[in-house]
Amino acid sequence: MSFVVVSDVSKAYGAVGSGAETRVLKGVSLEVREGEFVALMGPSGSGKSTLLTVLGAMNRPTAGRLVVDGIDVYALSEERRADFRREYLGFVFQQHHLMPFLNALENVSLPLAILPLSAREKRERARSALAKVGLADKAARLPSQLSGGEQGRLAIARAIVNGPPLLLADEPTGTLDTRTGDEVMRVFRDLNRAGQTVFMVTHNPSNAALAHRVLYIVDGRLAPDPHAADPAEGLCLPTAGLAQ
């Protein structure tokens, strides 16, 4: 059974029917199974990031439904959706969006700040998340004292500290060079191997190659793999498999 079900989702900005309306998503449907690693590719302005924010319970679609673990996400109130994000989702942003005034441990602890846990438990969870991304020894460093790759891994640690069932990533290596980008992608691969469901937007085919399945979006619609011999194979189908 699919963990995430996106049904005929459309998203338009601007007043509908005003002529100034911009339709970014046009009837997108897809499913993601638990433990799956899905990559979403597409040209700039194709609707990748919009689809990711819809999946992230942050951007109410104009039409269609998002169901995660049986929950109709956009039927929830705004505050309940905030709770949903906290319980179900982990975000890794392209710019990482780390708090520059908090050290690595504090940055990772941010999602725990509003949980009714003891300070000790919060600390242990944050340290464990840092260890998972290989930053256990950098807990006291400020983001500015970390390399680009380390910042990317720190952003992943923050995203997984709550143990969310679904990890969403928006071009996590977009600002990194190839070597540090690979460093970050290895973390995604390892997490997925450990059972983490990952949905990642990327421009980078090598990153996408790590996914079980690659989706292509063009002009707001899911499209066949432009590189596939049989275009029908590229649509919402598993790719050849995880890269080693």
Add this chain to the structure above:
Amino acid sequence: MRISTIALANLRRRKGKAAFLVAGISIGIATAVALLTLSETIRDEVGLQLDQFGANIVVVPRSNSLALDYGGVTVSGVSFDVAQLSDEDARRVRDIPYRSRLAVVAPKLLGAVEVEGRQVLLAGVDFEEELKLKRWWRLVGERPRGETDLLVGYEAARALSLVEHAMGDRSVPVVPTLAQTAEMKGHAHQSMDGHFRVVRDRLTVAGREYRVAGVLTPTGGREDEMMFGRLDGVQAHLGKPGQLSLVEVSALCQDCPVEDIVAQINQQLPNARVSAVQQAVRARTETVERLTRFALAVSGVVLLIGALMIFTTMSGAVVERTKEIGVLRAIGFRRAHIIKGLMLEVLLVSTAGGLLGWAAGLLASRALLPYFSQTGAGLEVDPALAALSVLTALAVGAAGSIYPALRASRLDPSEAVRYV
């Protein structure tokens, strides 16, 4: 990691802005504290002076048969043998529970006497008390001392040819008050070379010779047509030893209603009619309230400016922190969590500003007090004022930041995280 940790870290990160906010709130609170403290001190002083400036309570015998006007106050039964007051009654007035509030208790005996073929109202008074009560009196001559010394009102003196105008000018110069004259003693006459002078200092009143110690400059009041002598002397002269016509009382009504003092005197003197001079009480209350209203209005304006400053700074901070707030919303912070975090920052800043402002206001009041107060009364460190300062600072901080905080909580996280 708690929301407060984030708030503290944010304040540490923006030390300059936090210091600016603390300074803004401090200045507002300091101004309000200084104004209110000074106005309270001045108000107490003005109140005290107004309390001492004339009587605000009059005690007369309980008799409504006839009345005689005295100093704008209707005094009943003063020249008839009804139940008179006595010296003992004046002493009992001084024994009421609120006796510490009594600034002046001035007993009087009034009687009409014939002076050189004219009927003149003679008042026996305790000059010590009377001079405290009638601070506006000024005289030419000296303060009466002996049993046969008289103080004569200006119109009475003129009618009895006791005074003469210099160079035909009838205007009256500014001359020292009675209290000042008393201090001048022997130099009094040299100082009184204004526009009228006393030309005769002997007067026969109902066959008894008196010395005219001084003549009051015109007051426009009933005393212009009266003569004043020492109480015991007048009592003996009128054949009413130990008797009184009325007792004028000046009560300090700062923290107690004059009605309470009236009630207590009434209890002590069941046979007397005690009434508050409502006009005096009302004038005092209005003057004092006007001072307070002025201080409150200025403080209000200053604090409003403080709130606007916080509003501007916090609005700027929200714009500056759009990305940060968006991230927090994206990772599951509720709107209430965002508001809590921002308000916590303002709360910390406001508390610091309130305490600093209170201390600065107190110091400013101490420095400025000598310029505003004649008595230079000391200022007390009032914990209630400190608490009020902090509470006001918190209210100002909350008023200035609630809208920016609400706006921050409504930020669309999907837009906010795109913001660079």
